[in-house]
Amino acid sequence: MSGRNVKWLDRVSDRHPGLGRGLKYLLAEYWGPYWLATLLAPICMLGEVFTDLLQPWFMSQIVDVGLAAGDQSYIIWTAVKMVGTSMLGIVGASLCMYFSAKAGYGMAKELRGELYRKVQSFSFANLDVFKTGSLVTRITNDVTQIQNAFQSCTRMLIRSPFLCIGGVIMVLIISPKLSLVVLATLPLMGIMIYTLMKRAFPLFGLMQQKLDRVNVVMQENLAGVRVIKAFGRAEYEKERFRVANDEMTEVAMRANRIMAMSFPLINLIMNMALIAMYWFGGQMAFGGELQAGDIMAFSNYILQILMSLTMSSFMLLFVSRAKVSIDRVHEVLNTHSDIVSGEHGELEVTEGKVEFKNVSFRYPGQGGEPVLRNLSFTAQPGRTVAILGATGSGKTSLISLIPRLYDATEGQVLVDGHDVREYDLKKLRKGIGVALQESVLFSGSIEENLKWGDENAPDEVVKESTRIAQADPFIQAMADGYDTQLGQRGVNLSGGQKQRLSIARALVKRPKILILDDSTSAVDMATEAQIQKGLREVMHACTVFIIAQRISSVMDADEIIVMEDGKIADVGTHEQLKERCGVYREIVISQLGKEAV
Helix, strand or coil, X not given: CCHHHHHHHHHHHHHCHHHHHHHHHHHHHHHHHHHHHHHHHHXXXXXXXXXXXXXXXXXXXXXXXXXXXXXXXXXXXXHXXXXXXXXXXXXXXXXXXXXXHHHHHHHHHHHHHHHHHHHHHCCHHHHHHCCHHHHHXXXXXXXXXXXXXXXXXXXXXXXXXXXXXXXXXXXXXXXXXXXXXXXXXXXXXXXXXXXXXXXXHHHHHHHHHHHHHHHHHHHHHHXXXXXXXXXXXXXXXXXXXXXXXXXXXXXXXXXXXXXXXXXXXXXXHHHHHHHHHHHHHHHHXXXXXXXXXXXXXXXXXXXXXXXHHHHXXXXXXXXXHHHHHHHHHHHHHCXXXXXXXXXXXXXXXXXXXXXXXXXXXXXXXXXXXXXXXXXXXXXXXXXXXXXXXXXXXXXXXXXXXXXXXXXXXXXXXXXXXXXXXXXXXXXXXXXXXXXXXXXXXXXXXXXXXXXXXXXXXXXXXXXXXXXXXXXXXXXXXXXXXXHCEECHHHCCCCHHHHHHHHHHHHHHCCCCEXXXXXXXXXXXXXXXXXXXXXHCCCHHHCEEEEECCCHHHHCCCCEEEEEECCEEEEEECHHHHHHHCHHHHHHXXXXXXXXXX
């Protein structure tokens, strides 16, 4: 953008901080590639405005000159000029619509893309702040509001002021005395526009918040539809959605009632102006001050002026609604991820050694005791570390610090001797494979899902990974094998099948650190034993962290970390912990019986 434009936007920011900062950011970042189309749109619209202003003048000339003198050739020639200028106006309007659409849709495309990229860069802490439904609304509905307002500004907010100014100039030329009728209506229109904006503007922000709520309820309903049906809660969910939908509709109706009130007021002002014009204009015509054609042109110009003011008022309301969307979009774009890549971009995970040094962790925005407190341990490359503990003891929070899904509040998490904060995020996570308890799969083929870890993975690596994860047998049993298409979130697979695919997906990466977060909870014990046997084939090449509830899943681990209330209760092998760790002994007894101790 030019320096002049940036200075103008700086002034807007100073006068209207909420609108200015968001508007400056959006225009500076996304308007730039489409500045030519944005410039050409109002230029073409000015051509249409010029032709519209000429039409009443031509009509008055036909009446006052052509008909008064009975000059048929003058009438025909003037009519030809009217048709010609009308055609030019049509061309100008068409070009304006084309260029404004090109600029508006182009800017919206760039903005949606940037919003999506921004959300993808968010840490888990950032995503905890913005609800999923709200983000969807901002990327779709809010961007559409901005796009529509942008297109309207390049058309109507250019057309209306110039048409109004041109109309005022023309009535002044025709009759400065009679033009006082027009000038008297302008304060009334200004008061009406101000009142409408003051009352309607807060409702637009509330409408977007209610739309957020509708999206949140809908997404929760669709994601949990099986649970809803299983518990017979369909009627409850219908009522919850009805309430959210009714609340949004009620706010929208309030806003539309305010806008609907403007129509009779505008018509009243226009009719009063026309009546006054005909009254005083008729007296001036009888006195010889005006001709019949002048009165006809004057009435057309009054209509143009008042209609342009009307359109301006609606456009300002439209822009006011878009201002709310600009603020909401700017809030997302202006949110900085609290987890960013480190300065040492050359670092890569080469061995898989993991070390925790006096690590404490508290979820962002939460008070009270930390979730993890003063943890210290070392996991050597090629060894298997199991993490065991009661629900809420901090097991998942612990392993979330290794790939930097969250950052430690205190202390250091080291990978290969380097603080994880020093790594480039992509390179750090490239060396880590994760399989979670909630196995999330995506629409597409099984093979595409497996290659999420490495899209260039050879087929033999994919096949070996599915064999180790015990997924190959059920894949081969499917009609299309690895080309089988999965529904959203893998709905056409069982829980155990999804978990096995998730394990295989993590193995396809050939990671140096493998994290299995209770990833066999939906698998029977016989299949789990086969998975454990297959994992031992690759464990020598990576450091493995296993979170599990079953003792059978961790008995063979090189080290078992027992968690209790966010602290490490003890570390050792299965046999060592049976002897000295009361927490571990209780878990063994509860699952295997007293004779196992």
